[in-house]
Amino acid sequence: MVLLTTLATALVFPKFSDEPRKEPSPKAARDATEPAAADWIRSHLTELSTDVPTETEFEPLLRSLASSQLIGLGESTHGDHQSQEFKSQAIRRLILDQKLDTVVFEINRSAGQALDEYVNLGKGEFSEVIRKKGVFKIWHTDEFASLIGWMRGYVVQTGQPIRIYGIDCQMPAKDISTVIDFLKSVDQQAAERLESTYSSLLEFDKSGKTYLAWLEAQGGGDYSKNAEPVQTISKLLTSKKDEWSKLPGYDESVYAAETAYQAFNSFEYEFGNGKRNMLKMTPAYYSRRDKFMAQNLLRRVGQKRACLWAHDLHVLGELPERVAKIGFSTLGAELKKTLKSAYTTVGFTWTSGTIRVKTAANTSTNLAAVQQTAIPLTSVTANQNGDLGEFFARVGPANFYVDLRQADLATQKWGANAYYRASIGWIFDPKVFMVNPIQESIPTIPSHDIIVFNKRISPSSIWIYP
Template sequence: MRPLGEALGDARLVGVGQASHGGHEFQAFQHRALRYLVAEKGFRSLVLEAPWSTGVRLDDYLRTGRGDPLRIMSDELHSGYLFMHTREILGLIRWMRQYNIAHPGDPLRFAGNDSSYAGPQLYDRVEEHVRRAHPDLLPRVRELYRGLRPTLPALEYMIGYLGEPLDVRREKAERTAEVLELLRERTPKERTEQDHLWAVQHATAVDQVARQYAFDYDDPDEARRAMAYRDTMMADNTLWWLEQTGDRTVLAASNGHVYLEGYTPDYPVIQGGLLRRALGDDYRVVGAAFGRGSFLAADPSVADPSDTDVKRFSSGPIAPGSVEETLDRVGHPHWFVDLRTAPAAARAWLGVTRPKREIGTHWPRPPDQVNVLRSADVLVYVHQTRPIELLPRV
């Protein structure tokens, strides 16, 4: 790992990608990279492509030991997030908790940065802050949040929300936006400033989810704008975390969310590009690729997959002319290349846009067109993958 650490330099934020959400090796590498960066580079936070509410609950567990990570993950990680409801991620969380027990004065922190679900505890935390700090606002906040707090399991809630009429979803977004504005208008007292900042961020996360569902997904242009909004909010939440905690941080997500440029018109704006524009070289990207093997995914016909919709797939043969065709010729079992210092001939080859497998929630799908040199600072290559191990629900 030491040469990788040298390639990452003094970056404050390191995005570590996955070429397949459902491939074990990529979650295992994210864990290994975090452990190395904690021990050798002073990193202290992990931001995961997961709901903000998931991060709040798991961060509480890491800092205090309260709660059960199995229960938290079972409650929160559904639909596209179910690919993080895995034994691999649970092992990472448990390692972080053990680290905090051994280092009580220098804890590791955890955040989710995504905007497709807001658990009931976010509403509770906003209302509790309002009750303590701004009691005159409490009746109005409760009225605005009435009927919005999830009462169903997360997957049912998400499917049901998107199934509501568009005007209903947009009216909900107007209400969450009003709560956020009411909080932003208040000036906190010095002794409550931190509480206020966190309450505003929780209200922001609630509003982000409502706005995410307020797009018309039956309109292709609106759907693309929704995806641009999602990555913009992920970047905003990550930058807020960096500023608030001051931690050097690992961002773990799919390649498509950490890359510096997009590879599909369905995602016209991507988080990684926004982060590079905001942070410059303080944001470095570790992309991933693989040759062959198996992984978990859902059929493209299932928009919001449940655990039973997930199947084991095989990658099939490497496509002629693809990124993988050449990279698979390197003999090392697992290897990486520093794209910034690679020889000129390698950079020239990597700087051409070619087909590359980028497997998210669904498979099969056509290969994406990726310019590796413009997308990442480092590329990790795995010859063979096996599936992640999903956890049972509790």
């Protein structure tokens, strides 16, 4: 299984470009269990006729999700059309048919605030809300944008709000600016101190440079200098709750102070561009961001019913024992601890196609520079024996989904075998894709409760401008 860092690229275990592909699990065990599993899946799957499922095709999915408090909708890549379109349509059906009214995205707090204000208040120009308010570029797509536009139309038509939250913590400049704006109305001196303390970060943001670029420009010992002041402000905001809580912007500034601190804490050992101390960059360290996102989601959503849009490996609720034992966790695993069976996950897999993804070697790569590049078309395959997409291609239909929670004993035995899942984040190194089972294979049962399969995937409809 890929052990993602807070950048969703680096790995706990090193990869080597000349490393031969290893079997994800004993081939004999897979061969012995695949026929029975294929028969069960064929008899329980729901075939999808197009990329936009019909109401009839969605009915079994909606029934299976009806009792879930939180639904994690993944995507095996950030750059394919099929998973984004499926999620976009599924969320609409959940809102229409089951009155779901809260949507959580794997985007930063400030981006979630902008989307929420657009959908519920009509604040902002539609394209700028998506392009310029912090939504990650991987979701500057027709698939994502059409969902946001549809939700705005739903609110206008029905008068029923749809709350939107961003739970990520990778834009501390935007968070600190939110806190400063609030403090100017209640404590001018505190606002000025905060603005002075983070002047370089705020200037980087104003110039269009990313948080990662700012991190690489810092000295190696600058973590405490940056984390402690925002913690102090967070305590100030909390201590003044009785006095300030009814003022406009208070709740959002409290949340912003939290996510700003989380951003520094998640990248504690990545300040500066010098050599990293890998002994400190443990699985628990790489899990900080996911744990913060889980904390943010649970605090924002409370007992409300909601769905979550994120990557497959973030929504993943069940981790292999060997991974959990070394201290690694995911957003979904943390949610599962709290919500148990009330949290249901939908993951994706595929066999071949073309996607949008940034490509770069995963060693000695300037990730801040990669962030500024375009997102090109890249051909990808998962069609070797031992790839889940290759097995599902032998099951039958080219596109389907199946609820594996109902699997019989023979299928559960098959599901215990690890397969390569072909999960790709925002950056991709084809030389080391699906070669090391320690990093990139995972049992199918338990992993995601429901799996959507597309034999062929095509690129997301990303917005391209001159």
